[in-house]
Amino acid sequence: MDEAQVIGLLVRRCVGGDAAAWEEIVQRFHRRIYNVCYRFAGDAENAQDLTQEVFIKMYRTLNTYDSGKGAFMTWVTTITRNLLVDHFRKTKSERLTDSLDGPASEHEDAQPLSDRIADQSRGPDEAAQSRETREMVHQALQKLSPELREAVILRDLQDMDYREIATALRVPEGTVKSRINRGRAELARLLQRTYRQVI
Amino acid sequence: MPEETKHGANCTEFEALLTEAIEGRLTGAQKESFEAHRRTCGICGPLFAEVQAGREWLRSLEAVEPPTFLVHNILAATSGVVSTRVAAPGALGTTPRRERLREWWDSWFAPLNAFVRQPRFVMSFGMIFFSGSLALSAAGVKASDVAKVSLRPSSIRHAYTDAQIKVVKYYDNVRFVYEIESKVRELKRAATPAEPAPQEEKQNHKNDTSGQPQERQDRNYSREQGDTVLAGLNGSEVIPVRPVASDAGTADLRIQGCSQPAARGSRVVSNNRRFV
Ligand SMILES: [Zn+2]
Numbered sequence: 001m002d003e004a005q006v007i008g009l010l011v012r013r014c015v016g017g018d019a020a021a022w023e024e025i026v027q028r029f030h031r032r033i034y035n036v037c038y039r040f041a042g043d044a045e046n047a048q049d050l051t052q053e054v055f056i057k058m059y060r061t062l063n064t065y066d067s068g069k070g071a072f073m074t075w076v077t078t079i080t081r082n083l084l085v086d087h088f089r090k091t092k093s094e095r096l097t098d099s100l101d102g103p104a105s106e107h108e109d110a111q112p113l114s115d116r117i118a119d120q121s122r123g124p125d126e127a128a129q130s131r132e133t134r135e136m137v138h139q140a141l142q143k144l145s146p147e148l149r150e151a152v153i154l155r156d157l158q159d160m161d162y163r164e165i166a167t168a169l170r171v172p173e174g175t176v177k178s179r180i181n182r183g184r185a186e187l188a189r190l191l192q193r194t195y196r197q198v199i
Numbered sequence: 200m201p202e203e204t205k206h207g208a209n210c211t212e213f214e215a216l217l218t219e220a221i222e223g224r225l226t227g228a229q230k231e232s233f234e235a236h237r238r239t240c241g242i243c244g245p246l247f248a249e250v251q252a253g254r255e256w257l258r259s260l261e262a263v264e265p266p267t268f269l270v271h272n273i274l275a276a277t278s279g280v281v282s283t284r285v286a287a288p289g290a291l292g293t294t295p296r297r298e299r300l301r302e303w304w305d306s307w308f309a310p311l312n313a314f315v316r317q318p319r320f321v322m323s324f325g326m327i328f329f330s331g332s333l334a335l336s337a338a339g340v341k342a343s344d345v346a347k348v349s350l351r352p353s354s355i356r357h358a359y360t361d362a363q364i365k366v367v368k369y370y371d372n373v374r375f376v377y378e379i380e381s382k383v384r385e386l387k388r389a390a391t392p393a394e395p396a397p398q399e400e401k402q403n404h405k406n407d408t409s410g411q412p413q414e415r416q417d418r419n420y421s422r423e424q425g426d427t428v429l430a431g432l433n434g435s436e437v438i439p440v441r442p443v444a445s446d447a448g449t450a451d452l453r454i455q456g457c458s459q460p461a462a463r464g465s466r467v468v469s470n471n472r473r474f475v
């Protein structure tokens with residue numbers, strides 16, 4: 001049985017009221033969804049709330065999932081993306097004032113604990129440098145427009161293929177590619193500017 | 200693509216091939232013409248460098264581990280069936296300070312919490328509270344007085360000593376009264392040995408349904424005064440605490456009875472695992 005068949009079976013069991021099947025789905029997908037939310041929303045607290053919202057939405061609409069229409073991951077990404085866009089709209093005004101106040105906070109949350117531990121073995125200077133670098137990239141990502149941000153997250157962080165991304169975002173594949181390239185270029189420009197300021 | 204790069208057929212082609220080129224999927228003649236344009240075009244060359252750099256920056260970001268309680272929270276908010284394998288030990292997470300504090304707090308107080316939720320503890324606590332309140336009322340402390348109580352250690356000590364003195368005095372007074380009463384009774388018996396118990400005494404106790412002789416009743420009464428705790432404990436009114444306690448355990452796990460699937464399954468969370 002391949003991955004798609006396993007998921008299809010889990011979904012059917014879940015729709016039939018099997019709580020263990022639902023737990024299996026949660027276990028399989030929560031990391032991925034959490035990471036998308038974390039990179040899009042920018043902080044752990046919002047990422048937790050959003051991930052939970054995604055699963056609540058999934059749970060309510062699981063019976064509408066049609067495996068014939070596409071991969072489960074694409075369906076999940078569509079739900080996630082729609083909630084993230086809603087979240088972005090709601091917090092837009094807050095974000096505008098944030099950007100005037102200076103750099104975003106919660107620096108320590110940008111660093112996974114596992115990395116902090118791994119970093120300690122690499123020597124303090126190098127570790128601090130790579131941590132700061134990742135933090136800068138994460139902050140720069142927050143400055144991209146939501147269209148570009150979601151595109152690069154799905155491609156460069158989640159390794160989704162262009163066709164899947166196009167389905168999830170409901171835009172043509174050419175648009176996806178264009179957004180990904182613009183997003184990458186914009187991020188590089190932002191980071192070059194930040195580096196120049198730091199140095 | 201930014202508008203300014205679209206200054207020729209080659210540039211448009213270059214853009215179209217950019218993602219494939221960056222990901223190393225171009226071959227043969229296509230790759231050669233792409234490379235040639237990159238080297239010569241003043242717009243597409245730098246653009247390529249930026250896109251490539253941006254992609255590398257993004258790929259330097261590693262996956263973060265969600266907090267360990269996330270799966271638990273999701274399950275609680277959806278099916279309500281909380282996992283048996285949630286929060287695998289050793290799983291590291293980007294836990295916000297607030298949650299880390301909660302985890303730390305739980306690690307200390309969860310065992311205590313589990314103990315506190317046991318019916319045995321609730322019973323004992325009920326007993327202590329009940330006997331405590333009886334002792335206070337016996338000592339003449341009224342609920343209205345409590346509001347006026349000062350919580351400074353010195354005044355608490357004073358209040359405690361005062362209450363103790365009151366209790367001792369009360370007990371002494373009661374004992375003194377009974378001693379006198381029994382002495383009087385003895386004297387009466389000594390004075391009229393053949394006489395049965397006086398008539399008016401029977402009338403006084405016509406509500407008596409215990410069927411016990413007068414003397415035994417007095418003794419029971421004095422025991423009630425001296426040792427009120429036992430009288431309270433044996434009563435069945437303390438026992439209903441038990442179901443209340445176990446209900447509280449399950450109630451907060453049935454969070455947000457969720458939509459259709461929850462109704463379909465209508466499972467109840469197994470509360471034991473979480474608390475014990
Ligand atoms: Zn060009």
